[in-house]
Amino acid sequence: MRPFSYQRPTGIAEALRDASGGGVRFLAGGTNLVDLMRADIERPTAVIDINRLPLGEIEETASGGLRIGALVPNSDLAYDSRVEVRFPLLSSALLAGASAQLRNAATTGGNLLQRTRCYYFYDLATPCNKRDPGSGCAAKSGLTRIHAILGASPHCIAVHPSDMAVALAALEAEVLTTGPSGDRRIGIADFHRLPGDTPQVDTNLEPGELITAIELPAEGFADHYSYLKLRDRLSYAFALVSVAAALRLEDDVVAEARIALGGVAHKPWRNPEAERLLVGRPAGRDGFDAAARVLLEGSEGQGANDFKIPLARRAIVRALEQAAAATPQSPTDKRIR
């Protein structure tokens, strides 16, 4: 890896001061950043290790939700009893990701910032607009099996790899940050970006801006939820398609619905119109299928990933069925319910 300066501040103000220059990366769990630095894909000139910052707590919020410190490890978050009971969708999505060892090291803030697994992004011998802006996209018309069916651009067809972020999108979490321009709250829907003509920019964070926490609103859909992840092996693989489904039912009629997709776009994919379509209707297959079709409107395959469109449609229906029946997909039992 390239030479870089290294700081390990103990306070947030100090960290922000250290981050005021260019070429800065904050280091938390390092499960993705360090790999990318070794591979010469990430080339920070300054690494600020934030592991000593006081961002490791999970706290209640005044509105009945939870504030999760950016440094809470994915494992701790998944097994926190408040999360397990009130936000099982989040717990389930976390446990569907990576491996136990990686989840022990990876953090809440870092999970949001992991970068795509596009083959071409990882291979310096190929053009990639995300890695090397303006060089072109080798993935388009190349090996596209794992790529986007929604929201892609001519410049980039990569997908975001996080499972956690998909659940957060369904739960309408907010990302709390601090930075040179002060503190901000960013809705999860506005946190990640579509590639457009700047695929090198994954998020709407400003340079030097630090994630401090994620806030979950009170509604956790704990009675009717499911995180269904479909992949090329039964564990330890990125999603081909994943669905975070959450329903609030009143007498078997949908009062509120959330559906977010992973593995299909440059960000967790939602469409409120698809969710509205379910409201007021019985929780049943017909409505679920109609919602799936709306959610996938505009989807477009790249050839080898065309299968993701029907797969996503079926997965949405199934996840909603699981949620409605209160039989959420188990992260450990590999049989799909």
Added chain:
Amino acid sequence: MAGAAISRSGIGAPVDRVEGRLKVTGAAKYAAEFNEAALLHGHAYASRITKGRIAAIDPSAALAVPGVLDVLTHENRPDLPLLRRHYQDEVASPGIPFVPLWSDKVLFAGQPVALVVAETAEIARYASSLLEIDYEEEPHETDLKEALHRAAAPWRTRKGYVRPKSRGDAPTAFEAAAVRIDGEYHLMPEHHNPMELFGTTVVRHDDGRLTIYDKTQGALNSRNYISKIFGYGGDEIQVLSPFVGGAFGAALRPQHQLFLAVLAARHLERSVRVVMTRQEMWSLQFRPECYQWVKLGAEPDGRLAAIVNHAVTNSSRLETYTDNIVSWGGMLYRCDNADLEYRIAETDTMTPGDMRAPGAATGVNLFEIAMDELAYAAGVDPLELRLRNYAEKDEMHGIDYTSKALRECYAAGAERFGWARRVFEPRSMREGRELIGWGMATGIWEAMQSKTACRATLRADGRLEVATGTADIGPGTYTMMVQVAAERTGLPAERIEAKLGDSTLPYAPVQGGSWTAASTGSAVALACETLRTRLYEMARDLPDSPFASTGIDDVRFEDGEVVRNVDPMNKRMRFEAILEAAGCPELKVEETAKPGMISMMRKARNSHSAVFAEVRVDEELGVMRVTRIVSACAAGRIINPKIARSQILGGIVFGLGMALEEESMMDHRLGRFMNHDLAEYHVPVNADLFDVDIIFVEEQDEEVNPLGVKGVGELGVPGTAAAIANAVFHATGKRIRDLPITIDKLL
């Protein structure tokens, strides 16, 4: 056999691995873990193009990095022998071996084109990113499908190649057959991906001698390779490889890092380590892609009338790598007409190489899918079809087997699995949203033996060492050697030490092909028998010997003692007492065990298996679980049932990977394998494995080799992928002829 030996830890005992504790505690050291003061580190820089030449390399920026000692390229490397035969190794395919930094030519993607040597691995890797290289690209051809039209029979072949031998008139018989199937089957390329990265640590001594720790399946092969290239005498270099973190064939041939580390150590007169990255493993050899075309014709009752089995795999432009793909289908079933043809097509890739059950993993699995198709075309139960076509002989060569208990495998496996309860119709079993399918297939591998030497040394303290230059890449060779020695000497296992992975030890071939148990085992047995005889004679000739005027058949070797069969309580001597009384500080013998060449030509030697698999497929989502596998194996005598089970289990995991997950995906526009990490090249994980049941059926074989063992390293792979693919058909009614069967193929 003279003088029976009795041991509790001998052949057949399920003893724990003797090196197990070292491995799980981290005490076992691997090639890149041997440290040396002032060790330098090399990083190989991989070509960014697939074919062409290097017009210019500017290393100045790399050289300017503090801590960088040198950048070796084709322009400044030390002189090397010109004749390419110097670079051929024990298991090379015929042709011109690839040599890193040989010239300006780039022959395949990821080819190492420079070695940056620095004080730390991190500096070397960073500095390599500063190399400025101008390439002149040439068009490449990497797509086997595009190359099929120029595929041809291999004009030069390697040792072990079995020339396909046709019989009868299969095309005519096929046309006339009542029941026919005709399909194209395909397997994607696979890379071995052992857990341990490829690494070599070269320790240079002041007098220029080298101690080389190498990741290899043959310390002697690495030693001979380096000796030939650099002109070392016998004792000037020693290659050590005590532990290997998996290899699966990838470390049969000396790899880039060995050559590069030695080159740099000599040039800089320093100790040097080179470790290849995971990504660089995709520039090493691989199991070649394969297209196989099978036509089967049969009588209405399923009895085979014609086998047409043609296949093409790819090789490189450098060497002619051949696999035995089509012969298995020609051997396995009773059929008068077989048309077998194997061709290769050269592509701009690294030369493919042996990967666990090379040839059979591809050829048997694809052929056994075709057999399942025939069963359905004929309306005959797939197991019954195989029994109706059961061959007592090797049908391709028309010769008997030394033993073949495949019928017993079918019976034992079917019973354990519950095959009799199967409903023939596809899509006939279901539970909730899951379709359930049961499939089966036949597996076969070779029971080879190679010339191997072993030294047995009995020391004054009564401990025995058995030593040979073989490797233990994981199959339990250390343990096997101890058990054979225990059986032959009557010593308890804890008093026996096995030594291997050292080029100074007696000759052994590379570890591969499942031949080590037969080869090394036979050598250990022979050396121990000689040692036993010598020890007995030494005891007999002592003054006042309790064994005076006896023959060796009058004694037994038991628990470290020579014991007279008559009056055993009084007429006995401990081994160490014999040595002491004879004034002999240690007793050392060396023996070489060789296969019986004439018998080898007269009889076929193979292990067999019957594999049964249950899959559950979510009909709507295409997600599959392989919930049960039963593999019944006939592999001669089992030296250690616990470790043999692990070997078959590992092979089954390989087969599952082949069936469902493993594929190296190449972007043919670029000529590069693209999914070059373990996140995107999927091998099975624990969650993919459910119930796996392994049965060893009894198989007595006095003829295959003196120990009666056949080897179990590869046998788990052939048949397993087919059984799973056939179960998928039974579950879903979808016949997938293109492995791996990923989710998209089931939608």
